[in-house]
Amino acid sequence: MNNNPFSVVHRLPQSYRWLSGYAGVKVEVIPLPAEEEExxxxxxxxxxxxxxxxxxxxxxxxxxxxxxxxxxNIVECDGELCLFVKRDDESAAMCRLKNIGTAIAESVSVSALYPF
Incomplete structure (x- = not known):
C-alpha cells in the first residue's frame, strides 16, 4: 500500500526520449510525430x-x-523532478498509480465542458 501522502500527478503534454548518451538521466522533447519513435x-x-x-x-x-x-526514472525536466516511463507502459503505470491512491490530473477542454 502507498505510504506517501496524497499526491497528484499530471501527464506532460509532450513526448520525450532519452538524450543520446544519457539514458535514464536526461530527456529531450521529441518533435512531432512522436508515434514513430519506438x-x-x-x-x-x-x-x-x-x-x-x-x-x-x-x-x-x-x-x-x-x-x-x-x-x-526520476529525471529533472524544465527545472522540476518528473517521473518518466516508456509510452508502451503508460496504461500499466497509470493503473498502478491510481491503485496506490495517486490522483491523475487530466486536461479538460472547454468544449468538453460546454458542448453547445
Missing amino acids: SNLIGLKLLSPEGDSARSILQGLNLSLREIEVES
Missing part, C-alpha cells in the same frame, strides 16, 4: 509538494512501478 517516453509531473518532499514522493511512486516491473 523508444519514446511520457513524463509525469508531481503537482503537490516540491523539493525534498517531492523527491520522496516520486521515489515512492518509482518503487511502486518497479514492483510491477514497469521501468521508470
